[in-house]
Amino acid sequence: MRRFIIQIFILLALLCTGPLWANVKEVPVEELVPTREQRQAALIAIRVIDKYHYKKHKLDDEFSRGIMARYLDSLDPGKVFFTEQDVRDFNIYQDTLDDALKQARLEPAFNIYRVFRQRVDERVDYALKMLQTELDFTIDEEYGFDREDAPWAKNQKELDDLWRKRVKNDILSLRLRNKAEEKINDTLSKRYEGLRRRTHQLGSDDVFQTFLNAYTLNLEPHTSYMSPRISENFDISMRLSLEGIGAVLSSDNEYTLVQRTVAGGPADQSGKLHAGDRIVGVGQGDQGEIIDVIGWRLQDVVEQIRGPKGTVVRLQVLPEDEGEDGQSEILTLTRNEIKLEDQAAKSFVIDIPDSAGPIKVGVIELPAFYRDFRGYSEGEKNFRSTTRDVRRELENLIEQKVDGVVIDLRDNGGGSLVEATELTGLFIPTGPVVQVKGASGELEIEQDPDPELVYGGPLAVLVNRNSASASEIFAGAIQDYKRGLIIGEPTFGKGTVQTLVDLGRFVREDGDKLGRLRLTMAQFFRISGDSTQFRGVVPDIVYPTATSSEEHGERALDNALPWVSIDPTSYQPWKLDLVAKYLDNHHKRIETDPGFSYLEYESNQLIEARNRKTVSLNEVKRQQEWQTREAKRKSEKNTLRAAMGLEPINDDGDDEKIAERVDTKDDPIARVMVDEAARILSDFIHGQHQAAMVK
Secondary structure: OOOEEEEEOOOOOOOOOOOOOOOOOOOHHHHOOOHHHHHHHHHEEEEEEEOOOOOOOOOOHHHHHHHHHHHHHOOOOOOOEEEEHHHHOOOOOOOOOOHHHOOOOOOHHHHHHHHHHHHHHHHHHHHHHOOOOOOOOOOOOOEEEEOOOOOOOOOHHHHHHHHHHHHHHHHHHHHHHOHHHHHHHHHHHHHHHHHHHHHHHHHHHHHHHHHHHHHHHHHOOOOEEHHHOOOOHHHHHOOOEEEEEEEEEEEEEEEEEEEEEEOOHHHHHHHHOOOEHHHHHHEEEEOOOOOOOOOOHHHHHHHHOOOOOOEEEEEEOOOOOOOOOOEEEEEEEEEEEOOOHHOEEEEEEEEEOOOOOOOEEEEEEOOOOOOOOHHHHHOOOOOOOOHHHHHHHHHHHHHHOOOOOEEOOOOOOOOOOOHHHHHHHHOOOOOOOEEEEEEEOEEEEOOOOOOOOOOOOOEEEEEOOOOOOOHHHHHHHHHHOOOOOOEEEEOOOOEEEEEEEEEHHHOOOOOHOEOOOOEEEEEEEOOEEEOOOOOOOOOEEOOOHHHOOOOOOOHOOOOOOOOOOOOOOOOOOOOOOHHHHHHHHHHHHOOOOHHHHHHHHHHHHHHHHOOOOOOEEEHHHHHHHHHHHHHHHHHHHHHHHOOOOOOOOOOOOOEEEEEOOOHHHOHHHHHHHHHHHHHHHHHHEEEEEEEEHOO
């Protein structure tokens, strides 16, 4: 399923304190007009993108139609406000937005937005009316909640019917989440009125930002414009201590989507909040009321979640593998400061039985590619870095006489390019690590700066669908050098480089009123010439859970740059046994492994949830469907727990969880993939021993 994510403000959005969006007032409709500064910003942004963006494009009528589609999608992604007639009326602009942008004529965007605001008022009025109506939940009818590929409603009558079903679905969803019946109408009234209020709070800068991002998103998904206010908030987040829950969020239709958790933050350390989860409610403190945030602007949700160190926030979360009618959970998190030491590499040892004696496999968990740039610039001798910490863990494992090492990069979203390069250098004597191609075609090759080979023994790298950027550079280099086995799922596929461009630098005065561009200006290529973009790194041994990664990462984003290749650079690969030698044992093991059976079940549940586009509005049927899924989920989890000698889960009806850190070595679910990676590496080591004996 193609997914279009509206990225409004995600960079470290939940890492800082302070009320960034306090006291927002309603904007009179007559003030929704373009300003001189916005016209300036549009002209400069177009010129900067044309000159420096990695992807060359032609701003013509075809591109104009794409901008129109993106703009309407940004305003009304669920196609629940505009009618087919509205869209036909807007089509007078669809072939002229390119010319309008070139001439900084922004009136079309504002004209469309004013109609949108009017349509929101109409729909909210209708939804509130429906709440006062006696609705029949015994009728067998379906609500299509995923309207990404649906046509626009033909007329108001069709839109009314859609909203009647939507209100019924909202009521049923709250009932399934055990919301008290007397509070359901109040919750939904606040939700609908909140939608109206937040729409009325959007000002001229917000409209301009949305429109200009329709242009950038039609180019590719990682280039975006930040208005002056959002730019200022970004600067504040960079200056303040990193306190909060440590999550990067985006808007996906009416949900607040978790894009990733920040290594070392409370969300990451809890192990309870994951990429793809949706936050549907937020409560303050241990007892504060959970406030429904469905349909809220991303900025407003961020403001609710953010807070000072030591305070508690409770999140009502709809997991990724739950559909529209799924059961939510409430997670209790304590906001905290994110420190480099919380991101540090850690290691433990797994003993694998073998006929020739136990094989010891060391596992190094690496949550991020971190580097203390301040300590480095100030000349600190022992500044904190990924490479330094992994070197230390390698030395500890070597002292313990391990036979092989697994580097665990699951859910590692990347970080410092310098660290990815230097870390690779610990496992090779010398040579290139990654190629970086700029917008003008110039090519830079990042080299291993240290000729020392710290560890030259058997090596495996474990990755999953959330391993991205620097993780893909490291895993790709290890694979190209044939230095070790890559195991797991195809990675995220982000192989592009972004930079922030202050548009004010191109004018003499009032530069702080123009905002910034986050600009894609280069692309990573492996030393083999293949890109890490789009496809990611495909493991040598792919786990069966990889089916859930097909609609994830760059592959799920509209207009993502495609996979391409360039000429390889000169490098000397190692000699690595053919992977096929180890596949038979791997497949035999996982066929009867209860851990992999459970992970495959979870993967299939995720695919099923993504493919489900409608839900029943018959209450009895809806309840039965949910109970059937929950019973199956509980049965699968208890089968796994029984196989591991653990007590079954009791259904105590308590959906609130205190998020506590569980290390991978102590987490039976997290250990499933890493244990099998250790066994695969053990087979490799055993094969080497046998070959040595034959010689």
